[in-house]
Amino acid sequence: VQLVESGGGLVQPGKSLKLSCSASGFTFSSYGMHWIRQAPGKGLDWVAYISSSSGTVYADAVKGRFTISRDNAKNTLYLQLNSLKSEDTAIYYCARDGYNLDYWGQGVMVTVSS
C-alpha cells in the first residue's frame, strides 16, 4: 500500500489549491478515504471523508470551503481547498479507511500567507 500526496505550496489568503493523493497497492475503489491535517508543531485534525460510493463528510472548520472527491479510474483522491485562511496552514495527509486509518501518506505542506 502506498499513498503519495502532491499539490501543496504557498498560497495567498482567499486563494485556492487542489491536493492529490495517488494510491497504489490496493483496490482503491473499495475503500473510503480521509484527509487529516496537522498545523506546524500541533496535533492532528480530521478534515474530511469520502466513502467508496463517494458519500462525503466534512469538519465544520472546512465545510463549504473544501471539497473531497475521488477518481477511481485514476486511483486518486483529491481535496479542493478554496477561500484559504492562515489557519489552514498545515501538513495535509491522506489516509485509507481500513482498520481505522491504517495507511497514511507522507503528507504535503500547505502554507497560507500573504
Next chain:
Amino acid sequence: DIQMTQSPASLSASLGETVSIECLASEDIYNNLAWYQQKPGKSPQLLIYYASSLQDGVPSRFSGSGSGTQYSLKINSLESEDAATYFCLQDSEYPWTFGGGTKLELK
C-alpha cells in the same frame, strides 16, 4: 462533537520501563478508539484499533484497553525506538476527533 482529553501531555521514562497513556472521551465511544505513534517528520502509524486490537506488525509490547469513555495505551519494556508522540482518535461518530498527544521521551 466528542472531545478527547489525553494525558499526560509529556512523559519521560527509562528503557525497560512500562508506561501508560490515557484518553478520556466526553461521551461513550463504544470502543471506537485507535492509538497512533508519530515520530518527528513522519506520518502517524496505527498501533491499536477498536480499543484493544493490535495492528499487524506492531510489537506485542503495545496494548490497548478500556471501555465507555476511558481508554489507555500501555507500552511494556520500553525500547529506544518508542520515543515518539502518541495520539488517540475516536471514530465513533463524525467529526472524528484526536486527543492532544503525549510526547514520550526516553531517559
